[in-house]
Amino acid sequence: MNPDLTLQFLCPPTPYFMYCDQAYFPAGVSHNSRKSIGVFDLLVVKKGELFLGEGAHQWCVQAGQSLLLRPDLYHYAVEPCNEDTSFYWLHFRTTGKWQEIEGRENLQLQSSFSGKTEEEDEEIMFKKNDYYIYLPKYLLLKYPESIYSKLEQLVEGKDKSLAFDRWKQQTLFEEILKELYQYHIHSQESRSVELAESVVSYLKQNYHQPITNKLLQETFHFHPNYIAKSMQKAFGSTPIEYLMKYRIEQAKMLLIQTSWKIATIAEEVGFGQTPYFTRQFRKFTGQSPSQFRKKFIGSK
Structure with a gap:
């Protein structure tokens, strides 16, 4: 089972749109395998399903689902399409800093970028207008038609190159990012409530036994700070x-x-x-x- 993976982008600068198109694969055709393509590749399946891998992770991306591939890793077809498949692909880049985060609890705890110098981290810390965009790696779109519509507009204008047209494309692209980010927020909130309810159930069943934050961490496999924050939000109190x-x-x-x-x-x-x-x-x-x-x- 794949872990929860999220791409975190430090803004400004906002990621910028490169190109978008729609592809059709008949049954039996596989997606191309590529290495370090240099752009982020957002795939949104409208019909059928794609079987893709990136590094050690593999996904079956079905209609109404999206997958965001990194610019620096090897992407490959896991197997051919089982049925006729239609999907949108969108390439974008960023000149800012970004990283991939594994695990839901880390999204609240990890606000700096590893592998940077102290001077770079200090510079990030003191930029008051900086903010983060979180885009889920793999996502089920609850209302995919809105995303389809925006992608279709980008496809229709893919060959336009006037400055005004490019500005419209960037605006549409940012609206897509916003929707994906909102899906992520709602998903995180739902998961946070689910965790809090599970913790409460555990407490009620085991209240007569010694219970510590460390025990809860070992039981639920989340950082105590994330568990406490989820409990505070759902029930107004920490687990203890x-x-x-x-x-x-x-x-x-x-x-x-x-x-x-x-x-x-x-x-x-x-x-x-x-x-x-x-x-x-x-x-x-x-x-x-x-x-x-x-x-x-x-x-x-």
């Missing part, structure tokens, strides 16, 4: 804060529904040490576990 609140709520039920000793309840809900449990319970409720129990029993 959520865990603490959930343990307190479970303790409240046990205090009301059982006659267990405070020490037993503390251990049952994952606090272990009774003094620590009492401090945390008072912090969240404003009263000790014993006071809470007496107050409830008294109200009966």
Whole structure:
């Protein structure tokens, strides 16, 4: 299974449009294999499917999907098309810095470019107007017709070379980048919520056991900062804060529904040490576990 790959572009300068066209492959034909073509190659399949590889990664790009190939790696056909296939291809370049990032959590953590000198990184750091464009390597387009329409306009004007025509082409190209970036943002938000919900489910099932940020990292294979950010956005608290609140709520039920000793309840809900449990319970409720129990029993 391919990892989540994203291309990160430092702007300005904005990537610039080179050329766009549409290709038709009958069943049995393979895409050309090429090495270091010097331009980014955006492929958007309208009908059929393409089987392509880049380095160690391989994809089946179907209708309504896109694939963004790098300018510096070997691209190759994995196998011929199984059916008649129609797709758009768009070449663009950038004179700015870019890099490929693997893993969803790294998008929030990786804001500098590896392999640069300290002077270059310092220059990047102090450019207040700089921003990043993130383009997913492989993407399912939820509403592909909008992208198709813009690509078709670029194909129709591919041989126009007047300055005004080139400006219109660049504008269309940037609109395509914007749409792809928005797909990426929505995809990231959806994945972030999915991760947060999975973490909450895990916490509820294992709250009585010792749980740390390191354990969550090992369980979900994400950096603790990314997990915390996802939880904050979805539930308004970090995993440990959520865990603490959930343990307190479970303790409240046990205090009301059982006659267990405070020490037993503390251990049952994952606090272990009774003094620590009492401090945390008072912090969240404003009263000790014993006071809470007496107050409830008294109200009966």
